[in-house]
Structure formats: C-alpha cells, structure tokens
Amino acid sequence: MQRPRSSATWLLLLSCCVCAAAGYPFKPPLDLDVTPRITVLSSGLQGCRRFQSSAVNYSTMLLEADSRHLFVGARGAVFALNASDISSSSALTIEWEASSEQKLQCMLKGKDNKTECYNHIRFLQRFNSTHLYMCGTYAFRPLCAYINEKRFVMSSQPEDGKDKCPYGPTMGYTGLIIDQQMYTASKYSFRGFPDIRRNSPMPALKTEEAPTRWLNEADFVGSALVTESSGSSAGDDDKIYFFFTEKSQEQTTTYSHSRVARVARVCKGDRGGQFTLQKRWTSFLKARLTCSLPEYDFHFNVLRSMFVMPGRTPQETLFYGIFGLEWKNVKASAVCRFSLPEIQQAFQGPYMENQDSGSKWKEYTGKIPDPRPGTCITNALRARGINVSTSLPDDVLDFVRRHPLMSQQVQPLDRRPLLFRRTTDYTHMSVHMIQGLDGQTYHVLYMGTDEGWLHKAVEVEGQLHIIEELQVFEEPQPVNNLRVSAEQMSVYVSSPSGVVQLPLSYCARYTSCYDCIFSRDPHCGWNGARCVDVMSQANRSNLIQDIQHGRTGCENTQDSVVLRSRSVRVGDDVLLQCELSSNLATPLWTLDDSELQGYGLNSGFRTGTDGLLIIEARQDQSGLYTCYAVENSIKVAIVNYNVTIRLDLPPPPPVEPTGDTYNFYATLPPPTWSEKPPPPSPASLLPHSELLSPKNMQAMYLSLITILGGLCLVLTVVLVYVGVCLRVGNRGKYSLRAAAAAYPVNKRHSRSRKQSRSSAHMELKTISSHCNGNGVCNGVSKQHNGNIQEGGFLQIVPGEGHTLPNKEPPPPAPPLPPTPLLSSPVCEFPNGLSATLPSVLRRMNGNSYVLLRQSDSENTSPLCYSFAEELNKILEKRKHTQLLPRPDESSV
Numbered sequence: 001m002q003r004p005r006s007s008a009t010w011l012l013l014l015s016c017c018v019c020a021a022a023g024y025p026f027k028p029p030l031d032l033d034v035t036p037r038i039t040v041l042s043s044g045l046q047g048c049r050r051f052q053s054s055a056v057n058y059s060t061m062l063l064e065a066d067s068r069h070l071f072v073g074a075r076g077a078v079f080a081l082n083a084s085d086i087s088s089s090s091a092l093t094i095e096w097e098a099s100s101e102q103k104l105q106c107m108l109k110g111k112d113n114k115t116e117c118y119n120h121i122r123f124l125q126r127f128n129s130t131h132l133y134m135c136g137t138y139a140f141r142p143l144c145a146y147i148n149e150k151r152f153v154m155s156s157q158p159e160d161g162k163d164k165c166p167y168g169p170t171m172g173y174t175g176l177i178i179d180q181q182m183y184t185a186s187k188y189s190f191r192g193f194p195d196i197r198r199n200s201p202m203p204a205l206k207t208e209e210a211p212t213r214w215l216n217e218a219d220f221v222g223s224a225l226v227t228e229s230s231g232s233s234a235g236d237d238d239k240i241y242f243f244f245t246e247k248s249q250e251q252t253t254t255y256s257h258s259r260v261a262r263v264a265r266v267c268k269g270d271r272g273g274q275f276t277l278q279k280r281w282t283s284f285l286k287a288r289l290t291c292s293l294p295e296y297d298f299h300f301n302v303l304r305s306m307f308v309m310p311g312r313t314p315q316e317t318l319f320y321g322i323f324g325l326e327w328k329n330v331k332a333s334a335v336c337r338f339s340l341p342e343i344q345q346a347f348q349g350p351y352m353e354n355q356d357s358g359s360k361w362k363e364y365t366g367k368i369p370d371p372r373p374g375t376c377i378t379n380a381l382r383a384r385g386i387n388v389s390t391s392l393p394d395d396v397l398d399f400v401r402r403h404p405l406m407s408q409q410v411q412p413l414d415r416r417p418l419l420f421r422r423t424t425d426y427t428h429m430s431v432h433m434i435q436g437l438d439g440q441t442y443h444v445l446y447m448g449t450d451e452g453w454l455h456k457a458v459e460v461e462g463q464l465h466i467i468e469e470l471q472v473f474e475e476p477q478p479v480n481n482l483r484v485s486a487e488q489m490s491v492y493v494s495s496p497s498g499v500v501q502l503p504l505s506y507c508a509r510y511t512s513c514y515d516c517i518f519s520r521d522p523h524c525g526w527n528g529a530r531c532v533d534v535m536s537q538a539n540r541s542n543l544i545q546d547i548q549h550g551r552t553g554c555e556n557t558q559d560s561v562v563l564r565s566r567s568v569r570v571g572d573d574v575l576l577q578c579e580l581s582s583n584l585a586t587p588l589w590t591l592d593d594s595e596l597q598g599y600g601l602n603s604g605f606r607t608g609t610d611g612l613l614i615i616e617a618r619q620d621q622s623g624l625y626t627c628y629a630v631e632n633s634i635k636v637a638i639v640n641y642n643v644t645i646r647l648d649l650p651p652p653p654p655v656e657p658t659g660d661t662y663n664f665y666a667t668l669p670p671p672t673w674s675e676k677p678p679p680p681s682p683a684s685l686l687p688h689s690e691l692l693s694p695k696n697m698q699a700m701y702l703s704l705i706t707i708l709g710g711l712c713l714v715l716t717v718v719l720v721y722v723g724v725c726l727r728v729g730n731r732g733k734y735s736l737r738a739a740a741a742a743y744p745v746n747k748r749h750s751r752s753r754k755q756s757r758s759s760a761h762m763e764l765k766t767i768s769s770h771c772n773g774n775g776v777c778n779g780v781s782k783q784h785n786g787n788i789q790e791g792g793f794l795q796i797v798p799g800e801g802h803t804l805p806n807k808e809p810p811p812p813a814p815p816l817p818p819t820p821l822l823s824s825p826v827c828e829f830p831n832g833l834s835a836t837l838p839s840v841l842r843r844m845n846g847n848s849y850v851l852l853r854q855s856d857s858e859n860t861s862p863l864c865y866s867f868a869e870e871l872n873k874i875l876e877k878r879k880h881t882q883l884l885p886r887p888d889e890s891s892v
C-alpha cells in the first residue's frame with residue numbers, strides 16, 4: 001500500500017506547485033497543440049554526422065549556398081567544416097581565446113570565470129569575396145578580426161569591437177554585413193542602453209536616447225535585409241528589419257503585458273539629420289508583433305527566434321517567428337508568420353505619442369508633417385529636391401524623434417498561430433521550401449527545442465503537421481542555431497556540446513505505403529515497393545504522395561502482414577503484442593474479423609498501446625486475432641495472431657526471471673478473494689542461490705527497511721513544509737479536482753515511455769492506456785463544451801470545499817479488506833481517502849509483465865475513467881459522512 005500512497009502524494013504536490021507557479025488558467029486549443037507523428041531517439045538516427053572538439057558553446061554558424069564549408073563559431077575557436085560531411089578530418093581551426101591578463105581583469109570585475117571570462121564568438125559573416133569577419137566577447141572586452149577564407153587564418157590583428165559586439169555570451173544580439181557595412185543591435189556596454197547601430201565608413205548612426213528613448217530594455221533575436229528597391233515603381237530604398245522583445249509602452253484597456261514583441265526598420269540609405277537627429281536614424285520606426293489566441297486569452301509576447309523566408313519578389317517575403325510566454329516557469333511555444341505587406345501597412349498607420357514621460361503611450365491624433373516622418377527617400381521626394389536624409393526639414397525630424405512607435409499592431413498572416421506546443425520551448429528555427437508532387441509549394445519547418453530535440457513540420461493551409469521529432473542530443477541541452485542547405489540536403493544543428501548534421505529527410509524510415517503517406521513528408525513518396533526521397537528520383541510519375549490530407553493513394557496496395565501462432569493453457573494470461581510506430585495511431589483488435597467490443601472487467605480482455613491481453617484464457621477465445629493501426633480514419637493491419645487455447649497443455653517449466661520472460665506470474669493459478677488458495681510466496685518462485693540464503697535475505701530486508709524509513713522521513717518533512725506554506729499563504733477551503741494544467745500525460749508521445757528524462761510529466765506506464773469510450777482515453781484530453789479535460793493530475797482549488805457545523809470528529813474509516821498478491825492497487829491519502837485504480841499491466845524488465853487485478857464489480861469499463869474521475873466519485877460518496885470541519889492543508 002505504500003507505493004500508491006507515495007505516488008498520489010507526489011502527484012498532489014506536483015499539481016499544487018504547477019498551479020501555484022503558473023497562476024494562469026492553462027487552456028490551450030486542442031487543434032493547435034500538435035503531437036509529433038514519429039518519435040526517433042538518438043540511437044535510431046540514420047545518416048547522422050557529428051562534430052565535437054575541446055571547445056564548447058557552438059553558437060554561430062555561417063552557411064552559404066555555393067560554399068563547400070560550414071563555418072562555426074564557438075568559445076575560443078572558429079571552425080571551417082566540410083559541409084557535405086562535418087565529421088570528416090578536413091576540419092580547419094582558428095583558436096582565439098582571451099589572454100590570461102584579460103581573464104584576470106574579467107574576474108576582478110566580478111564576472112563568472114567559468115562562463116563569462118572567455119572569448120565567445122558572437123558574430124561570423126562574410127565581409128567580401130575573400131574574407132570573413134568575426135567578433136568575440138573576449139572576456140568582457142569585445143574584439144573583432146578578419147579571416148582569410150582560403151588559408152583560414154586571421155589576416156590582421158584584432159580591432160576594438162565595443163560598438164559591434166556585446167560584452168557577454170548571453171546578451172541578446174543580431175548583426176548583418178551589407179555592402180561591407182555592419183548593422184548590429186545589442187547592448188554594447190554594461191551601463192548603457194540597447195542600441196541599433198551602423199558602423200563606419202558610412203556615417204555611423206545609432207538610435208536616440210533622449211528626450212524619448214527609442215528602445216526600452218530591448219532583447220534582440222534577429223535581423224534581415226529586404227531589397228524593397230528591387231522592382232519598386234516609387235524608387236524606394238532597401239530596408240533592414242530588426243526583431244526583438246522589449247518592455248511595453250502602450251496604454252490599453254483590454255490587457256497589459258510587461259514585455260511585448262517588436263519589429264523595427266531603418267532605411268539602408270539613411271545618413272542622419274543635418275542638425276536635428278545628427279548621427280541618429282531618421283527612418284527608425286517600430287511596431288508591435290502580435291501572436292495570440294484572444295478567445296483563450298493567450299498572448300505570446302516574448303519573441304525567441306525569427307526566420308526570414310524570401311519570396312520571388314520582396315513583397316512575398318515571409319517572417320516566421322517563435323514566441324513564448326512571459327512566465328519563465330511555464331513552458332510553451334507558438335509559431336506565427338507575418339507578411340511584409342502587413343508590416344508595411346503598420347508603418348503607414350497612425351503614430352503613438354507620450355506627452356508626459358511618466359505616462360503610457362497613446363495614439364497620436366494631431367497633424368502629421370510633410371513629408372511623412374520615418375519614410376525613406378523616394379522619387380517623389382527627389383523631385384522636391386530632397387535627395388538624402390540630411391535635407392529633411394527639422395519639424396519632420398523632430399516628429400520622428402518623439403514618435404518612434406506605431407499604433408497599429410502587426411497581425412499574423414493567418415490571424416492565429418500556425419502551431420502551439422505546451423511543455424515545449426522552441427529556441428531556433430529554419431525553413432526550407434520544396435515543391436510537392438501535386439505541384440504546390442510547401443514550407444518545411446525545422447525547429448530546435450531547449451532539450452536538444454528537432455521537430456520537422458510542414459505547413460498545410462495555415463496549420464502545421466509535425467512529421468517527426470528527433471532526439472539530436474542524448475543529453476538535454478538547448479539548440480543554439482539551425483541552418484538548412486538545399487544543396488547538401490542537410491540540416492545543421494549546433495548546441496553547447498557540438499554540431500550535428502542530419503539529412504533533410506530519411507524516407508526509408510517508413511516501411512509501408514500507408515506509413516509513407518501518413519507522414520505527409522514533402523520529401524518522401526511511395527514508388528510501389530518502398531518509400532523514397534522525391535528529390536533523388538528522376539522519374540516521379542509513379543510516386544504516391546498526399547501532403548494535403550495524408551490518406552489517399554494506397555487503396556490498391558497490399559502490404560504483407562506478419563502471422564504468428566500462440567498455444568496456451570486454459571486459465572493463463574496471454575499478451576498479444578502490437579507496437580504502433582505512429583504517435584497519432586490508435587490500436588483496434590478483431591477476433592475472426594469481428595471487432596472486439598468493450599474491455600470491461602468481465603470481458604476477459606485488456607487493450608493498450610503495447611498489445612492485447614487475454615485474461616484467464618477460455619477455449620471460446622481461440623481464433624485469429626488481428627491488430628490494426630487506425631490513423632486518419634484508415635485501418636492498416638499490423639500483425640495477426642492464430643491463438644489456440646487448450647486444456648491438455650502441460651504446465652510450463654520454471655523460467656528464470658529475465659527480460660525475455662513474458663509474464664513471471666503467468667504460471668500462477670489466478671487467485672480470487674475466497675475460492676482459490678493464496679498464491680505461493682515470491683521466495684518459493686525464485687531459483688535457489690547462495691545470494692538468497694536466509695542470512696543474505698535478512699540483510700537485504702534490513703537495508704530495504706532502512707531506505708524506506710529514510711524516504712518516509714523526507715516525505716514527512718516535505719508534506720509538513722507544504723502544509724505550513726498553504727496554511728500561511730491561503731487559509732481557505734479546498735477541494736480536489738482534475739486539472740487541465742500545463743503538463744499533460746501524453747498518450748504515446750511522452751518520451752518517458754522510451755527513456756528516463758527529467759521533466760514535469762508523470763505517466764502511468766500501463767497497457768490499459770486506450771479505450772473506446774467517451775472519457776479521457778489514451779492519456780489524450782478531449783474537449784467538452786469548450787473546456788479542456790485531462791486525466792492524471794490533481795489541483796487544489798481555493799474556495800470550493802464544504803464544511804459542516806458539526807465539530808464532532810468523524811467516525812473512523814472501516815478497515816480495508818486484505819489484498820492478495822494480484823489484487824487491485826488502492827491509492828490511500830493522508831486524510832483517509834482511498835481510490836481503486838483500474839486494472840493495469842505494468843512492464844518489468846523489458847518484456848516481463850505483472851498483471852494487477854481489480855475487485856470492483858461494476859459493469860462499466862474502468863479504462864475510460866481517469867484517476868481524477870475515480871477520486872471524484874469516491875469523494876462524492878464520502879463527502880456527507882467523512883468531511884472534516886476544517887481540513888488539514890498539510891494532509892492534502
């Protein structure tokens with residue numbers, strides 16, 4: 001009984017901590033919270049190449065379309081890797097570490113000598129046809145240097161980089177070199193303010209700080225050049241766009257946030273003003289980027305990454321952004337995309353003003369001077385004699401200085417996020433464009449997470465379908481950068497520990513026609529015998545592909561189904577295994593072509609993601625069992641079992657309890673409460689060994705008791721502490737409720753089922769994780785009346801308990817009946833509550849299973865009830881007889 005009690009207690013504590021930390025009703029839309037179809041662990045990656053060295057923190061990457069090299073900047077070194085195979089021995093290295101004197105000065109300034117007092121390469125781009133340009137933090141004294149690309153050596157002594165590179169390795173930063181001019185945005189000094197700058201030889205410009213500060217604690221994530229002068233009938237200028245998150249300035253009545261996402265722009269030909277705004281941008285404007293779900297009151301205000309997707313014309317440029325929530329203790333990500341015309345429209349709209357420096361900004365309703373402030377020089381202005389920004393009137397420049405913020409917000413192109421992922425923090429993204437066999441152009445997104453995973457998704461009609469998730473790094477670590485090469489057909493992923501090269505797609509992973517079609521991968525198509533890479537096929541007329549729906553094309557194909565035979569004794573438990581490769585598929589079992597209906601206590605069956613369990617097999621259960629994977633409403637046969645259940649089979653010989661044992665307890669006669677004798681002791685089932693002698697067993701028991709005693713002591717301290725915090729923080733009434741919280745128990749996608757990982761998930765690894773009812777099944781929540789319901793977590797909700805005026809102590813709970821070895825597990829709570837869990841099949845040692853029975857005789861199947869629902873039923877039955885006048889918060 002101790003194990004259920006501990007699990008339930010920790011479950012309560014976890015839900016309390018999550019709810020208290022979040023402080024927000026987490027109700028995401030189900031149609032956007034997409035589950036990756038395929039999960040591939042690092043051990044199963046194909047075509048993977050890795051590069052590692054003594055350096056760490058591989059943060060910057062430069063990959064050019066016509067280059068054979070991938071240039072990578074790390075801490076104290078720069079590398080030139082073979083783009084076709086980064087693991088080859090032809091890698092070139094430039095070591096550039098901070099000097100001992102500079103490291104000492106850095107430590108004297110109070111900086112971290114393990115992370116900050118090194119030379120982190122933050123900038124690495126092409127300067128001209130023969131040289132690259134790089135900048136590093138150099139232990140809080142930034143330096144920059146040129147690299148001779150052919151010889152891959154530093155071609156000159158490092159120069160001062162304090163106006164080009166941030167001083168720290170984690171400071172928000174972005175930079176570009178355009179026509180040998182360097183445009184950067186960051187915080188360049190410890191006591192200074194964030195700034196957008198252009199360096200010499202052209203007139204050096206920066207943002208204004210007084211009387212109106214143009215940037216308010218900005219954290220930059222990206223920048224891009226858009227050649228809007230190309231094909232412009234108005235003689236427009238090219239523009240540089242900067243993307244960042246900053247402290248909010250707007251005054252609004254609907255909602256407020258401390259930080260908001262922004263896009264800012266400057267004109268490439270800007271030369272500053274003559275007297276007003278001298279050495280300052282005259283074309284700086286900024287607007288807010290919105291990525292939200294107003295119907296769910298979800299607003300993603302923190303911009304983490306931005307990828308610019310050029311179009312056939314500048315007006316077709318798209319901006320893909322990764323957004324997050326303001327709360328650092330809640331993991332969630334959203335992907336929104338924006339179009340250039342939407343951004344241009346915002347910059348053509350009304351301005352914001354701040355008449356009093358202590359108040360929020362409001363929309364400006366006064367007169368706007370002519371020419372329009374913040375615009376680039378066009379043919380219309382040239383006709384008026386205004387050829388450069390220094391010729392602009394002072395009233396226009398003064399208006400620009402006081403009105404950098406636009407009132408109109410930039411809405412996403414799809415008016416909603418393309419994707420929402422809870423419990424996932426995306427860090428970087430790259431987008432690849434490919435034409436499908438249907439003639440349409442698809443955008444394939446590669447998104448890295450903060451735990452070293454890579455998600456590949458395809459955009460179809462305003463929504464993302466996650467094709468697969470790949471565990472790129474076995475040890476959890478953030479993805480620092482991503483680059484995609486169509487020429488090399490590779491995606492490059494950098495992290496603190498190294499760089500990984502992966503193929504854009506591995507189509508051989510899909511072994512059947514429907515598996516290939518269900519993936520909806522634009523890179524893959526079925527040729528009648530196998531799933532192949534579309535780009536490698538000269539003749540594509542015979543390939544099958546369905547990206548739009550992922551269901552058509554395989555109707556006339558016949559895939560071979562594995563046939564297995566099983567002969568068992570009457571009364572034994574039989575597991576028919578059926579592993580589904582897709583996280584989106586659900587199992588369906590048939591017996592002699594008739595679908596098995598219901599999996600109740602008296603049905604004799606249990607079903608789950610691992611297979612079908614026949615309980616206490618009967619002779620009438622013999623026949624042909626078929627397991628189907630149901631995906632996109634299509635049934636695909638996976639495996640057939642010809643099961644024969646006989647009376648005349650001899651009992652199996654004793655087997656060693658190894659990982660290949662199917663069911664250690666399968667040889668035991670199934671017990672009941674009264675009719676059958678109690679099961680033999682575990683000691684009689686174990687093979688004889690000196691290790692299991694009475695003396696050794698006694699020592700093992702004493703050690704086990706000591707460990708359990710220590711765990712109980714730690715649990716007691718934690719529970720008392722939580723109780724005191726709850727009593728002091730909020731003396732109210734409490735009730736237990738199933739919580740649709742930020743950390744769900746996933747159906748199959750939870751990676752804790754395949755490996756041990758530190759996360760906020762808790763999962764019951766049972767074979768009975770699927771059902772055909774209308775409740776919460778497979779660990780996947782369903783939506784009823786607009787509410788999100790999920791099983792598996794409990795939440796303490798203030799103000800919903802019920803107390804009785806009677807101050808007499810409640811009668812003691814009746815004693816529980818004795819539980820045999822294979823009886824149902826009962827969850828007990830410190831306040832006397834108990835809940836009977838459904839029958840489950842727990843995996844032990846690979847293929848070994850232990851069956852846990854349930855004595856409840858209800859006709860309905862317990863498999864369609866979540867643990868929270870079972871607990872609520874028990875609470876409802878006991879609330880009139882055992883409610884305490886003042887429940888003990890520490891016991892809850």
